Each structure stands twice: as structure tokens, then as C-alpha cells.
Amino acid sequence: MKVTLRQLEVFVAIATHGQVTRAADAVAMTQSAASMALGELEQQLDITLFDRVGRQLLLNEAGRQLLPKAIDVLERVREIESASSGGEHSFDLQLAASLTVGNHLMPRLLAELGRRHPGSRVRLSVKNTENVIADLLAYRIDLGFVEGPVQDERVQRFFWCDDRLSVFVAPDHPWAGKPVLIDELREAVWVLREKGAGTREVFDRAMSNASILPNVAFELEQPEAIRQSVQAGLGVGCLSWLELRGAVDAGWLAPVETPFLNLERRIQIVMHRKKHLSPGICAVLSLCGIDGV
Numbered sequence: 001m002k003v004t005l006r007q008l009e010v011f012v013a014i015a016t017h018g019q020v021t022r023a024a025d026a027v028a029m030t031q032s033a034a035s036m037a038l039g040e041l042e043q044q045l046d047i048t049l050f051d052r053v054g055r056q057l058l059l060n061e062a063g064r065q066l067l068p069k070a071i072d073v074l075e076r077v078r079e080i081e082s083a084s085s086g087g088e089h090s091f092d093l094q095l096a097a098s099l100t101v102g103n104h105l106m107p108r109l110l111a112e113l114g115r116r117h118p119g120s121r122v123r124l125s126v127k128n129t130e131n132v133i134a135d136l137l138a139y140r141i142d143l144g145f146v147e148g149p150v151q152d153e154r155v156q157r158f159f160w161c162d163d164r165l166s167v168f169v170a171p172d173h174p175w176a177g178k179p180v181l182i183d184e185l186r187e188a189v190w191v192l193r194e195k196g197a198g199t200r201e202v203f204d205r206a207m208s209n210a211s212i213l214p215n216v217a218f219e220l221e222q223p224e225a226i227r228q229s230v231q232a233g234l235g236v237g238c239l240s241w242l243e244l245r246g247a248v249d250a251g252w253l254a255p256v257e258t259p260f261l262n263l264e265r266r267i268q269i270v271m272h273r274k275k276h277l278s279p280g281i282c283a284v285l286s287l288c289g290i291d292g293v
Helices: 005-017 020-026 031-045 061-084 099-104 106-116 129-137 182-187 198-209 223-231 241-249 279-287
Strands: 050-053 056-059 092-097 121-126 143-147 155-169 189-193 215-220 236-240 264-272
Touching (some): 020 031, 056 061, 099 121, 099 223, 099 241, 106 279, 129 143, 129 264, 155 198, 189 198, 264 279
Parallel strands (some): 189 236
Antiparallel strands (some): 143 264, 155 236
């Protein structure tokens, strides 16, 4: 008996979801059929691919080695099926972006992608940078779009565009539209993104370089919650100018001049180094000005 595509599909689904029940739903099989397919695959390869921890199935070393190869095989088969049905310009992609990128840069990109490649299916999840990278390393997504540095050697990075953060306050705050001193920032009460967010990492690095230990009173996951909190007078915030431009133009918030803080950053597209360069991935990279990968 040979390894089948169905067995590989079940294996990838279990690796993604961590449970046979959820994986079976994802591939439209019964739980018993999915368990049987995994058992047959492990028997044919004469290896165990998962560690059983309670009801969870966690990839072991052998499973981690097989996963990128299995994904590669399944993606190439989908490419063949698409080409044979006359859909060589369509594809199925799973993307993830950090909140700022997902809310402000991805809609236009996805609209243009849909215009150039009608019939394609693209799913986008929006979360903080740390979780985007975690999904990328687990092969749950094809490409990620993040802000700030990414240090993992398993991740291939492509520069997309520049961005900058801005310190901001309520419009009636004494700092509104004015320069401040370093000592004043040391006394400020801050409303910031949570640890793990690219925005927070850039802010923390800038403050550390300026020898400032910020008094962080509120850590919020949503930029809108931070804007509303700062507008209500709860403290001083720091977000991407992409997140602030509309509120500043409307007079709801005011920027603060901080020339001694380096709040510049790069928006990057990230991909697992072992990921197969499918036509869909190449189309997205090309649309973002990245060719010759």
C-alpha cells in the first residue's frame, strides 16, 4: 500500500488543528476515518508523527520534518488540478497580518489581487505580530504581513514599505501639537498595545534607547480602544500614523513632537523558508513589488 494524498491531507489537518475531531471536520471526514488514515500513514512510514498529550496531538520531530514536504505535495497537486481545469491564474491562499497592516494596507492589496486573479480564494486573519509568526512557523498560513523586526532564522523576510509611530494625546492635553522633553515622557501614564504586538516592540525599543522606563497603565489589544482611551484623557498613546491620521485630521487626537525617539519601522512580508513558492504566493509578492524570489 502506498501513501495517499488523502492521508497527507489528514496529517496536515491534524498538525494544523491539534485534534482529530477538528481535523476531520476540516477535511470532511468522520473522526474514525481520519484516525484510520493517520494510523495507516504512520504504519506505512514506520514512524510516529505525533506525541499524544491527553486529547491533543502534538507534532514530534519526525512530524515536523514531514509537514513542509506534505504541504508542498498537496500544493503542487492543487496547482495541477487548477491548471487542468483552466484556472491556472486562480489560487487558494491563507494570509495573516498584524492589526495595523490588516486594517489599513491589506484591503487595497486584496482588492487588486481579486481584480487580477478572479476566481481565487484568499482568507485573511488579523492578529498581533507574535501570533502571525507562530502561525507561519506552524504552516497555518502562506504569507504574513507584519511590522517590526523578526529574528527567527526560519523566516524569510521581504521589505514592503516604511511606517512610523507617533506619540499622541487628547486635543486638550498640554502636550498637544508641541515638543516635549525626555523627563516629561518619564512622568507620563501610557496607554499601549500589548506585549507581542509589533507596535509595542518598536515603542519599547525606542524608549529603551532613550533610557526611559515608561509607566504603562493600560495594555489594550485594539488600536481603536487605545485611541478612545487617550481621547478620554486616560493617558498618552503611541500608534502607527496609519492608525492616527483620520482622528488627528478630525481634531479628536493630537500628535506630540518627540524628535529624540526613533519610531520608524518597516512593514515586512514574511514566509517560511521551507515554503513552496506557489503561483499564489508569487502573485502576492509581485503585486507588492517583490520579484525574482
